[in-house]
Amino acid sequence: xxxxxxxxxxxxxxxxxxxxxxxxxxxxxxxxxxxxxxxxxxxxxxxxxxxxxxxxxxxxxxxxxxxxxxxxxxxxxxxxxxxxxxxxxxxxxxxxxxxxxxxxxxxxxxxxxxxxxxxxxxxxxxxxxxxxxxxxxxxxxxxxxxxxxxxxxxxxxxxxxxxxxxxxxxxxxxxxxxxxxxxxxxxxxxxxxxxxxxxxxxxxxxxxxxxxxxxxxxxxxxxxxxxxxxxxxxxxxxxxxxxxxxxxxxxxxxxxxxxxxxxxxxxxxxxxx
Amino acid sequence: xxxxxxxxxxxxxxxxxxxxxxxxxxxxxxxxxxxxxxxxxxxxxxxxxxxxxxxxxxxxxxxxxxxxxxxxxxxxxxxxxxxxxxxxxxxxxxxxxxxxxxxxxxxxxxxxxxxxxxxxxxxxxxxxxxxxxxxxxxxxxxxxxxxxxxxxxxxxxxxxxxxxxxxxxxxxxxxxxxxxxxxxxxxxxxxxxxxxxxxxxxxxxxxxxxxxxxxxxxxxxxxxxxxxxxxxxxxxxxxxxxxxxxxxxxxxxxxxxxxxxxxxxxxxxxxxxxxxxxxxxxxxxxxxxxxxxxxxxxxxxxxxxxxxxxxxxxxxxxxxxxxxxxxxxxxxxxxxxxxxxxxxxxxxxxxxxxxxxxxxxxxxxxxxxxxxxxxxxxxxxx
Numbered sequence: 144x145x146x147x148x149x150x151x152x153x154x155x156x157x158x159x160x161x162x163x164x165x166x167x168x169x170x171x172x173x174x175x176x177x178x179x180x181x182x183x184x185x186x187x188x189x190x191x192x193x194x195x196x197x198x199x200x201x202x203x204x205x206x207x208x209x210x211x212x213x214x215x216x217x218x219x220x221x222x223x224x225x226x227x228x229x230x231x232x233x234x235x236x237x238x239x240x241x242x243x244x245x246x247x248x249x250x251x252x253x254x255x256x257x258x259x260x261x262x263x264x265x266x267x268x269x270x271x272x273x274x275x276x277x278x279x280x281x282x283x284x285x286x287x288x289x290x291x292x293x294x295x296x297x298x299x300x301x302x303x304x305x306x307x308x309x310x311x312x313x314x315x316x317x318x319x320x321x322x323x324x325x326x327x328x329x330x331x332x333x334x335x336x337x338x339x340x341x342x343x344x345x346x347x348x349x350x351x352x353x354x355x356x357x358x359x360x361x362x363x364x365x366x367x368x369x370x371x372x373x374x375x376x377x378x379x380x381x382x383x384x385x386x387x388x389x390x391x392x393x394x395x396x397x398x399x400x401x402x403x404x405x406x407x408x409x410x411x412x413x414x415x416x
Numbered sequence: 417x418x419x420x421x422x423x424x425x426x427x428x429x430x431x432x433x434x435x436x437x438x439x440x441x442x443x444x445x446x447x448x449x450x451x452x453x454x455x456x457x458x459x460x461x462x463x464x465x466x467x468x469x470x471x472x473x474x475x476x477x478x479x480x481x482x483x484x485x486x487x488x489x490x491x492x493x494x495x496x497x498x499x500x501x502x503x504x505x506x507x508x509x510x511x512x513x514x515x516x517x518x519x520x521x522x523x524x525x526x527x528x529x530x531x532x533x534x535x536x537x538x539x540x541x542x543x544x545x546x547x548x549x550x551x552x553x554x555x556x557x558x559x560x561x562x563x564x565x566x567x568x569x570x571x572x573x574x575x576x577x578x579x580x581x582x583x584x585x586x587x588x589x590x591x592x593x594x595x596x597x598x599x600x601x602x603x604x605x606x607x608x609x610x611x612x613x614x615x616x617x618x619x620x621x622x623x624x625x626x627x628x629x630x631x632x633x634x635x636x637x638x639x640x641x642x643x644x645x646x647x648x649x650x651x652x653x654x655x656x657x658x659x660x661x662x663x664x665x666x667x668x669x670x671x672x673x674x675x676x677x678x679x680x681x682x683x684x685x686x687x688x689x690x691x692x693x694x695x696x697x698x699x700x701x702x703x704x705x706x707x708x709x710x711x712x713x714x715x716x717x718x719x720x721x722x723x724x725x726x727x728x729x730x731x732x733x734x735x736x737x738x739x740x741x742x743x744x745x746x747x748x749x750x751x752x753x754x755x756x757x758x759x760x761x762x763x764x765x766x767x768x769x770x771x772x773x774x775x776x777x778x779x780x781x782x783x784x785x786x787x788x789x790x791x792x793x794x795x796x797x798x
Contacts, residue, residue: 220791225702225789225790225791225794226789226790226791226792227789245706245707246706249701249704249705249706250704252701252702252703252704252790253703253704254704258702258703260794264695264698264699264702264794265699266696266699266700268454268457268458269454269457273453277700277703278703278704280442280446280450281442281700281703281704281705281709282704283442325703329704
């Protein structure tokens with residue numbers, strides 16, 4: 144990787160493996176229990192999820208894989224508290240999110256979870272800096288402190304020189320860096336990344352993954368990511384395969400062989416493209 | 417694990433419930449700051465949205481203003497015709513207004529287009545001091561010897577004299593104008609006796625039959641009597657009523673249509689400006705914004721846009737037809753006839769209506785969007 148600012152060192156790669164090995168002893172940060180989701184489109188009922196169970200441990204990097212329409216995104220939204228399951232339960236830090244009122248849910252989203260989206264979802268009219276300051280404003284951080292912290296985070300993601308630019312003036316990779324900075328602004332326990340590299344080219348996507356892994360590992364943040372990206376898979380601790388609204392299987396990363404962006408393992412038919 | 421801001425409790429429940437409520441509600445100050453910054457940043461889009469409000473209200477206001485000005489002008493010309501008719505009658509009797517003493521009985525400040533126009537016309541032609549007034553203040557009923565400051569019954573005081581004795585007032589007068597609206601000040605006998613003192617008893621009556629002046633005519637055959645209350649024949653009354661009804665229906669129709677145009681125009685502008693930001697609302701909710709806060713943002717924004725737009729629209733909607741009428745009908749005519757009171761009320765009403773409408777049209781979709789689960793809001797494509 145020519146970009147030394149974002150590339151992983153060997154030490155960091157070993158650390159990632161280390162987490163994998165120790166995960167059984169770690170605290171549970173998120174848990175899904177027989178989660179079902181039913182969408183009604185007119186008279187047609189669509190079972191997006193038919194009962195998914197999953198336990199996510201603190202500090203791990205979890206990838207959710209599955210073809211389009213598998214319910215992957217739906218499940219991802221459930222575990223991130225962005226949507227409510229039709230039945231079943233989702234626990235974040237052992238709190239059943241169905242039991243939370245609007246205030247508590249907002250509090251949770253604000254401080255415990257950072258979101259990164261496929262299409263960045265930055266506020267286009269706000270500057271780079273303001274976008275990162277927004278979640279801190281919601282968390283009640285004073286303007287001055289938010290400003291300081293946002294500058295610091297943006298420098299860390301390599302955008303220190305573009306603080307006052309607006310997202311539409313920036314490249315996809317740079318926009319996703321802002322999104323990473325925003326997701327980490329309130330130092331969350333969990334970062335949810337919904338196909339963070341899908342709108343980026345290979346090289347930029349790889350940079351973003353490196354950045355994400357480096358920052359979250361440093362902060363001890365749990366990352367849950369829906370992805371198709373092989374590079375992402377190589378970084379994660381576990382892979383959850385979602386298929387037809389059910390959890391097909393959960394695999395340790397070390398059991399999957401990844402070769403130059405192609406996958407040759409017992410994971411038949413998981414790739415959708 | 418490094419959790420710098422919030423200490424990680426080992427107990428299952430991580431949400432400190434008292435703290436949650438305190439911190440989740442953002443104060444108005446911050447909401448206003450965010451809104452103002454947002455408005456400044458998306459200035460172009462905000463101006464377009466606001467121009468929707470401006471155009472809607474300007475249209476409504478211009479319709480209301482031109483209706484008001486038109487009816488004012490119609491009133492004015494009708495009054496002028498009427499006053500001219502009476503004036504011709506007086507001139508026919510007296511020959512001319514100068515060199516004649518004019519007596520006026522008045523019980524309170526003269527109001528009403530007819531009365532004012534007539535007095536203006538008399539004052540413009542009569543000699544200085546030729547117009548004498550017997551003015552009883554309505555509260556005390558005591559005749560005034562001179563005008564008290566601020567209580568003049570008729571504004572331009574130069575040509576008026578005040579006489580506290582009614583008989584003295586009528587002595588040698590050529591024209592008696594009766595403005596007695598409160599109550600009959602004089603008995604018929606006193607009136608009859610006074611009329612006999614007049615040099616030439618021409619009587620203009622505003623009593624609308626409070627005194628039996630036809631009876632007076634038998635006392636003194638010289639009395640020439642005219643009433644300002646124009647008596648219409650039954651056919652004329654029917655025709656006038658039909659015309660009135662048609663005009664009123666037309667006015668209501670135009671007002672309703674322009675109100676609808678305004679409502680739809682403003683609602684459309686505000687709806688669009690909110691719906692195109694539903695994803696933004698979803699994003700904000702992901703970042704920890706409460707529905708209430710999102711609604712608060714849109715409330716402030718739509719209020720600001722609504723107020724500025726409505727006031728601007730009202731000003732434009734008033735000025736354009738006003739200037740047009742000034743140019744076409746003449747400054748003097750328009751200024752003296754315009755029902756400014758009514759137009760001002762219409763202006764205040766349409767400004768308020770515009771603001772309220774803008775707020776409702778923006779707040780409704782904002783509430784709907786804010787209540788959506790973030791996943792749905794983020795999925796929305798406009």
